[in-house]
Amino acid sequence: MKWFHTADWHLGKLVQGVYMTEDQRYVLEHFIADIERERPDAVIIAGDLYDRAIPPIEAVELLDEVLQHIVIKLETPVLAVAGNHDSPDRIDFGTAMMASRGLHIAGRMKREQKPVVLRDEHGEVHFHLMPYADPAHVRYALENESIRTHDDAMKALTERLRDQLDPAARHVFIGHAFVTATGEAEPNTSDSERPLAIGGAEHVRASYFAPFHYTALGHLHQAHYVSDDKIRYAGSPLKYSISEENHAKGYYIVEMDDKGAVMVEKRPFQPLRDLRRVSGTIEEIEQHALSDDYVFITLLNENPVLFPMEKVRAIYPNALHVERRPEAGLLAETEASADGEIEAVRRREADPIALFASFYQEVKGSPLSESKKQRFADVFGKLLHEEGGGA
Numbered sequence: 253m254k255w256f257h258t259a260d261w262h263l264g265k266l267v268q269g270v271y272m273t274e275d276q277r278y279v280l281e282h283f284i285a286d287i288e289r290e291r292p293d294a295v296i297i298a299g300d301l302y303d304r305a306i307p308p309i310e311a312v313e314l315l316d317e318v319l320q321h322i323v324i325k326l327e328t329p330v331l332a333v334a335g336n337h338d339s340p341d342r343i344d345f346g347t348a349m350m351a352s353r354g355l356h357i358a359g360r361m362k363r364e365q366k367p368v369v370l371r372d373e374h375g376e377v378h379f380h381l382m383p384y385a386d387p388a389h390v391r392y393a394l395e396n397e398s399i400r401t402h403d404d405a406m407k408a409l410t411e412r413l414r415d416q417l418d419p420a421a422r423h424v425f426i427g428h429a430f431v432t433a434t435g436e437a438e439p440n441t442s443d444s445e446r447p448l449a450i451g452g453a454e455h456v457r458a459s460y461f462a463p464f465h466y467t468a469l470g471h472l473h474q475a476h477y478v479s480d481d482k483i484r485y486a487g488s489p490l491k492y493s494i495s496e497e498n499h500a501k502g503y504y505i506v507e508m509d510d511k512g513a514v515m516v517e518k519r520p521f522q523p524l525r526d527l528r529r530v531s532g533t534i535e536e537i538e539q540h541a542l543s544d545d546y547v548f549i550t551l552l553n554e555n556p557v558l559f560p561m562e563k564v565r566a567i568y569p570n571a572l573h574v575e576r577r578p579e580a581g582l583l584a585e586t587e588a589s590a591d592g593e594i595e596a597v598r599r600r601e602a603d604p605i606a607l608f609a610s611f612y613q614e615v616k617g618s619p620l621s622e623s624k625k626q627r628f629a630d631v632f633g634k635l636l637h638e639e640g641g642g643a
Contacts, residue, residue, distance in 0.1 A: 253372040255331075256287065258503040259298035259428075259470030260488035262337065264311030266303070267492055267527070267546065268572035273310045278524040279489045280318050283503070286519065287326055290505065294370060295328055298470030298486065299335025299384055299428030306339065319355060329354040331368055334383040335428040335470055343383070361385035361409075363393045369421075374510035376421040380413055380464070384428040384471075402454050403435050410460040417463060422512040425464040428471050431456045433479045458483050465512035474499050475518065482514055491527040494548045494573075525570060534560065540567050549574040604632055 261280075265272045287295065302311055322328050334343040334357075344359025356368045358381035367378035390405035391397060394412070399405050406429060417423055432438045435457035458479040461467040467483040473496055475487035486503050488496075502520040509515075527546040530537065533553045547568045551557055553576070564571045608628050609620040620628075 253294075253370065253374075253377050253422075254290070254292045254505065254507045255294040255296055255424075256283075256290075256292050256503055257296045257298065257468045257484065257486045257506055258283070258489065259296075259468070259486045260300045260335070260473055261297065261315075262300055262303040262488060262492060263315055264303045264307040265490075265492055270546070270570070270572065271308070271310070272490060272492070273308075273314060275490055275524045277314055279501075279521045280314070282521065283489070284318065284321050284326070287322060287328055292328060292505070293372065294379070295322055295330045296379075296424075296426055296468045296486075297330065297332035298426055298468045299333050300337045300470055301332060301335070301343065302338050304337060305342070323353055323355045327354065329356065329368075329370065331379050331381060331426060332357045333381050333426050333428055333470075334359045336384045338384075340383060340385075356381065358383045361389060361393060365413075367423075374422075376418070377424060377508065378418060378421045379424045379426060382409060382413075382425065382427040402429060403456050406456040406460055410463070414463045422508060423464045424508075425461055425467045427467070427469055429456045429469065430454045430471055431458050431461075431469055431478050431483065431485075433458050465508065466506060466514050468506075475502065475504070481516065484516065489521050490523055494527065494529060497528055527572075530568070534563055537564060537567060543568055544570055547571050551576045605629055608632075 261276065263273070263276055265276070301315060319330060323330050332343075332355075334340045338359070340360040342359070343357055347355075347357050347359065350357065351368075356379075358365065361383050365381065367380045370377050370379065385393075385405065387399050387401055387405045390409065391399040394408055396408055399408055406427075410425075413425070432455050435455050437455060461483050462480075465482065469478075469483070469485045472485045473488040473492065475485055477484045484504060487499060487501060489501055489503070491497065491499060491501060500518070500520060501523070502518055505517040505519055507515045525545050528548075529550065530540075530547045531550040531552060532540075534551055534557045535553075537549065537551075545568065547564075547570070549560075549564050549568070549571055551560060551574065557563070557576070560574045560576070561571065564574050605625055605628060609625065612620040612624075
């Protein structure tokens, strides 16, 4: 059996105030052409179909067009789960009706989740669709008060599935989580990925997926495998932040034999416009060839540049950001400026609790107490939960 594994479409995504819908449509049209040419048995979308719980109408229309083309015109089943950016209730609407046509979407995590069964010449392949759900929802659904973290939740969910696996079938898990080899933090994320939790409680152990012949994951935007080459993130189809500049975007073509062994091929996406950094003096940049790419410009001029964005956009009309970062060591004030920028980056990348604690210390002149840290964590976690559409 052959399927395409993709994830993290984030339809309706804004990057530096620019909607990426045109760029998303471009890569998805090429994706559809690949489906028509390769004729896979199924297409997997492992969460974050949309970028927000209430997506713009253009994003909804694009998803409708793409799914209609794949499922109705090409008669290819689509197996999708809601991610932490999606609204589970909206994603879940009409799923029973759509399943009869080959569109299988799991929006809200349910206590009993039946697999989607597809067949090839070797027998049945069971696809287990597990949408994103926070620990509180899993704790309530499974009536298990010991579930407190994402790791606890995934352990309980996969154990329930493991006990029900048909030994005569091959099994594929589709989920949306932050999976690492040991369940500890690892530097394989990007700025455009919304944290699932704060305080280091979002990571999940890869060992829980050992019973499955293949695990199709979403959430992390860089394609990679975790511990085992059958546990994989497909990554996002486009670069959604400058931290993803060096990512090779695409999707996986997965072929499974009669024993459940898989062969995986990475198929790249060619974007309509690249997203990248450009450095140089304004005089050097003005000599560059015209480009429609989304660029983050670093000006290396020693002296200030008047109207830098206007000058840059004469060459790069889709420039997203311009900053001045002179070469280190030119002036004492340059060094101070660089130190300030480094500190700003550190703050942006900091844990939300640490960031708030630092802010509190600066404003109040005293450290944030543990009780107040916990209160902030509770409130921030609740807001994070609501922003994700209840996921």
